Amino acid sequence: xxxxxxxxxxxxxxxxxxxxxxxxxxxxxxxxxxxxxxxxxxxxxxxxxxxxxxxxxxxxxxxxxxxxxxxxxxxxxxxxxxxxxxxxxxxxxxxxxxxxxxxxxxxxxxxxxxxxxxxxxxxxxxxxxxxxxxxxxxxxxxxxxxxxxxxxxxxxxxxxxxxxxxxxxxxxxxxxxxxxxxxxxxxxxxxxxxxxxxxxxxxxxxxxxxxxxxxxxxxxxxxxxxxxxxxxxxxxxxxxxxxxxxxxxxxxxxxxxxxxxxxxxxxxxxxxxxxxxxxxxxxxxxxxxxxxxxxxxxxxxxxxxxxxxxxxxxxxxxxxxxxxxxxxx
Amino acid sequence: xxxxxxxxxxxxxxxxxxxxxxxxxxxxxxxxxxxxxxxxxxxxxxxxxxxxxxxxxxxxxxxxxxxxxxxxxxxxxxxxxxxxxxxxxxxxxxxxxxxxxxxxxxxxxxxxxxxxxxxxxxxxxxxxxxxxxxxxxxxxxxxxxxxxxxxxxxxxxxxxxxxxxxxxxxxxxxxxxxxxxxxxxxxxxxxxxxxxxxxxxxxxxxxxxxxxxxxxxxxxxxxxxxxxxxxxxxxxxxxxxxxxxxxxxxxxxxxxxxxxxxxxxxxxxxxxxxxxxxxxxxxxx
Numbered sequence: 001x002x003x004x005x006x007x008x009x010x011x012x013x014x015x016x017x018x019x020x021x022x023x024x025x026x027x028x029x030x031x032x033x034x035x036x037x038x039x040x041x042x043x044x045x046x047x048x049x050x051x052x053x054x055x056x057x058x059x060x061x062x063x064x065x066x067x068x069x070x071x072x073x074x075x076x077x078x079x080x081x082x083x084x085x086x087x088x089x090x091x092x093x094x095x096x097x098x099x100x101x102x103x104x105x106x107x108x109x110x111x112x113x114x115x116x117x118x119x120x121x122x123x124x125x126x127x128x129x130x131x132x133x134x135x136x137x138x139x140x141x142x143x144x145x146x147x148x149x150x151x152x153x154x155x156x157x158x159x160x161x162x163x164x165x166x167x168x169x170x171x172x173x174x175x176x177x178x179x180x181x182x183x184x185x186x187x188x189x190x191x192x193x194x195x196x197x198x199x200x201x202x203x204x205x206x207x208x209x210x211x212x213x214x215x216x217x218x219x220x221x222x223x224x225x226x227x228x229x230x231x232x233x234x235x236x237x238x239x240x241x242x243x244x245x246x247x248x249x250x251x252x253x254x255x256x257x258x259x260x261x262x263x264x265x266x267x268x269x270x271x272x273x274x275x276x277x278x279x280x281x282x283x284x285x286x287x288x289x290x291x292x293x294x295x296x297x298x299x300x301x302x303x304x305x306x307x308x309x310x311x312x313x314x315x316x317x318x319x320x321x322x323x324x325x326x327x328x329x
Numbered sequence: 330x331x332x333x334x335x336x337x338x339x340x341x342x343x344x345x346x347x348x349x350x351x352x353x354x355x356x357x358x359x360x361x362x363x364x365x366x367x368x369x370x371x372x373x374x375x376x377x378x379x380x381x382x383x384x385x386x387x388x389x390x391x392x393x394x395x396x397x398x399x400x401x402x403x404x405x406x407x408x409x410x411x412x413x414x415x416x417x418x419x420x421x422x423x424x425x426x427x428x429x430x431x432x433x434x435x436x437x438x439x440x441x442x443x444x445x446x447x448x449x450x451x452x453x454x455x456x457x458x459x460x461x462x463x464x465x466x467x468x469x470x471x472x473x474x475x476x477x478x479x480x481x482x483x484x485x486x487x488x489x490x491x492x493x494x495x496x497x498x499x500x501x502x503x504x505x506x507x508x509x510x511x512x513x514x515x516x517x518x519x520x521x522x523x524x525x526x527x528x529x530x531x532x533x534x535x536x537x538x539x540x541x542x543x544x545x546x547x548x549x550x551x552x553x554x555x556x557x558x559x560x561x562x563x564x565x566x567x568x569x570x571x572x573x574x575x576x577x578x579x580x581x582x583x584x585x586x587x588x589x590x591x592x593x594x595x596x597x598x599x600x601x602x603x604x605x606x607x608x609x610x611x612x613x614x
Contacts, residue, residue, distance in 0.1 A: 041464075065463070068497075073490035076453045080460020083395075083445065085468070103450055104487065108457055112438055112447040 001229075003200045005202075007190035015224060019182040022216060023121050025160025026051025026178050030089055031059050032161065033168035038063075039085055040168055041080055042146075045071050050180075051121045053091045075101040078116045079108035087115055087168055094120030094136035094177060102142060108125030109173045110146040117167045118175045120145070123153075124215070124266035125294070125311055126181040126304035135299035140214075143175040144244040150195060151244040153177040153215035153265075153273070156185045159241060162193040170195055181304040183216035198247035202226070204234030209322050210254035211237045213264035214273045217313060221264050224318040229260040233322060243273050251277060252285050260325050261289045264318055266308070268294030290320065290325055332547055336379070340546045344374035348575045348602045350409035350422050356595035358426040360433065364572035365479070366406035366586040368510050371544045372568060373410040376475070380553050385415035388443035394472050395461050397445050399454020400479035400508065400589075401435040403462055407444075408432050416443050421481060435590025455505060459495045462503040462563075473557070476505045481513035484522050489534070495563040496535030503563040504556040505536075508543065510572040512583035531565045543568025575602050 001114040002008060029200040034040045043065040044053040057064035065081075071092050078088035089282050090097060097120055098105050106233040123136045144151045150172065154160035160178060165299045167174045192199065201218065202225040209228075218239040218245055225235045238254045240247065261281060263274035274291030281289055294311055310312045332340075347370040355361045377383075383393045389575055398407055412419040417431070424430035431441040435449030446457050458476035465472050476510060482488055495503055507527070515521050528538045536557045541548045549568060556564035571584070573579035576598045590598055 041467075062467070066413065067494065068490075070490040070494070072487045073456050073494055076456030076487065076491070077460035077463065077494060079446070080397075080462075081464040082460075084461045084464035084470075086464045104453055104456075107447060107450045108453055190562035 001202065001204065003203050006199055006201055007188050008201065009186050009188055012186050013223065017184045017186070019184055020157040021078045021180055021182050022157050022160040022178040023050070023052050023180060023246070024155050025154060025157035026091070026119055026164055026176070027055035028120070029161040029164025030056040033126055033165050034060050034063065036165070037087060037168060038117040040087045040089070041065060041081060043067050043074050043090045045069055045074050045215055047121070049091055051091040051119070071096045072095055072104050075104040075116070075118070076108050079112060079114045080112040082116050083139055089117045089119055089164070091119040091121060093134060094123040094139045095134050098139055098142055098175065099136055106146060109263050112149045113140045113148050115170055115171055116173055118173070119178065120175065121178045122180040124179055125299040126179055126266060128181060128307065129301050131301040132298040137268045137294050137299065139175070139177060140243055140267050140269065140273055141275070142264070144272070144276060148173055149244065150174045152195065152240050152242050153251045155216055155218040155239050156187055158187045158189070159191070160187050161176040163195070163241065166193065166195050172304055177215065179216055184212065184219045186219050186222065193241070195240050196245050196247060198238050198240040198242070198250040200236065200250070201239050202235065202237035204229060204236070207234045207236045207258040209233065209260045209262055210258035211235055211264060211318065211322065212240055212251065212277055213237070214240050214243055215266055217266055218263045220313070220315040220318055224315045224322065225229065227315070227319055233326060235322065240273065243276055246276055246280060246307060248280055248284070251280055255281055255285050255287050259287050261287055262292065262318070262325060263289065264292045266313060267293055269295055287323065288325060290321055292321055332550060337547055340374050340378055343378050344370045344546065345602060347374055347406060347409040349599055350376060350412065350419060351405045352590060352595050352598045352602065354405055354422040354425045355589035356410065356592055357423045358589060360588045361405060362402045362587050363589055364579065364582070365400070365403040365508065365510065365531070366513065367576060368544070368570035369403055369406045369508055369556055370507065370575065371546050372477070372549055372570070373406045375546050375549050375553075377410040377414040379550060382472070385411070385443070386401045388416065392472060395445055395458070395474045397454045397458040397461070397474070397476045398436060398448055399449030399476055400451065400482055403479070403508070404436045407436065411443055438552060439591060444532065451479070451482035452487035455488055455491035456494070458503055458505070459491050459500055462495070462500040463498055466500070472502070474503045476503065478507055478522060480507055480509045480518050480527070483507070483524050483527065488496045492534040492536065494532060498561045499561055501560050504553060504566065505563065506566045506568050508570055509567050510570045512572050512586055514586050516583055528567055535561040535562055537564040539564065540565065540567045540569065543570035544574050577601060
């Protein structure tokens with residue numbers, strides 16, 4: 001059943017649940033962070049409208065820095081601005097930021113330990129029609145390997161807003177991942193968010209499987225839990241927005257209670273969130289783990305929903321994977 | 330304000346001390362870059378003992394000028410200059426590249442106060458300097474920002490992204506200094522990847538460009554002064570230096586880009602430096 005302490009939306013299972021892309025949360029959060037701290041600046045590489053950096057630009061034109069199509073320069077200029085006391089958010093598509101400017105981020109932000117917030121937009125296959133070049137599926141893996149780096153994939157637009165505000169107050173380098181497509185806003189103003197903390201969305205009395213997910217697919221994990229319950233499969237759904245540092249205590253607790261772990265992410269199954277969970281469990285509490293993610297392939301053009309279905313990342317595939325885990329044992 | 334003869338002599342003496350320390354520390358390290366640091370000794374003497382507004386006892390002083398070293402592999406010259414300026418004991422230079430040292434093979438800001446950035450991977454210093462300059466200007470700060478870079482790293486695309494950005498925002502508080510010594514690891518720059526006409530390229534990117542003999546301390550300081558008077562553009566000083574300067578037997582030899590002197594060579598090099606008595610011949614035409 002739903003975890004009441006999560007204060008999820010009253011319409012969480014309703015057809016008319018509100019929807020918005022997580023990038024909207026970036027737009028709102030950046031304006032909010034900008035109001036709270038005059039040192040907050042936003043740098044953008046010629047994508048102000050689609051990244052929602054434009055909302056900050058309208059509010060604070062002098063603190064918005066248009067970089068042109070130059071992601072490597074954006075990362076390094078931001079490192080310099082942080083050195084002079086600014087709190088820079090750098091926004092572009094994840095395929096280029098951190099895809100294009102990874103070494104700049106590694107040297108001048110991570111190793112140099114600068115408080116720069118790297119914002120990777122349009123991540124995952126749900127970018128849709130733009131196709132494989134723009135569907136970043138390796139960013140969580142790349143970024144979680146970097147020392148000093150905090151990595152967050154918010155679950156919905158409201159949580160994204162909170163993550164942006166928290167990132168501005170946090171110290172050190174951060175990576176925030178956002179999506180293009182509208183997704184259900186399942187959390188509310190009251191839902192707790194803290195960097196490094198996971199959130200239990202659903203918890204049955206005697207769970208057979210723990211579904212651990214990050215990013216906006218946590219909503220599909222949650223609806224899957226309800227459907228599985230109806231067929232007698234009890235579960236826990238642990239939403240893990242902070243991929244690094246992992247909330248190890250919450251992950252281990254879920255694994256201990258359920259004895260089986262299914263991970264879900266809109267990212268390569270290798271190297272990302274599921275790998276992080278598998279690494280932790282292999283060393284601390286080995287249980288059967290199945291990772292849902294992109295299986296060593298690139299994306300393609302299509303509508304977000306059909307792509308998620310094609311790559312096995314929608315609710316029906318989550319349920320199928322959970323059933324399969326139970327059958328195996 | 331023109332430099333007095335006494336001031337010039339003092340700066341030349343400091344450059345000589347910096348060269349001696351570079352040779353000594355490289356011999357002790359057993360690895361590292363020789364030619365670039367020796368060629369830059371005059372410029373670093375000018376920076377640390379005349380140009381920079383700084384406080385070695387308070388490296389994070391907010392009002393300091395910022396010197397960004399983009400070509401991090403030449404850091405022995407910076408370590409030597411910083412040590413002689415009083416940031417840390419000169420004896421610590423002997424720990425260069427050793428386990429546990431604050432003097433990493435390529436400079437790491439978090440390990441040694443006063444470095445400003447972590448560098449080594451090329452083409453990233455100009456962007457960071459431009460970011461600092463842009464942020465300082467947002468806050469109406471008067472600090473000047475200097476970026477030391479190599480000619481070889483003009484081959485990096487990131488450098489030109491930074492040049493475009495600094496031109497766009499008319500960052501007149503930024504002065505870049507290019508160590509134009511014409512060598513890189515694989516040979517002469519114009520053979521590896523032709524860079525000329527460098528000055529015209531930067532002018533086309535809306536920079537003010539000056540060219541000087543980078544081994545002539547007086548000329549270099551005059552160029553830096555001129556840059557301060559340019560209000561509409563960032564300035565690039567193309568400083569023509571002689572790689573290995575001060576040790577005649579290795580001058581202009583690109584093979585000395587990335588290797589240190591042996592014990593024997595070190596002794597000989599120190600003798601050569603001392604013979605010159607601080608007066609490096611002004612033979613750049």
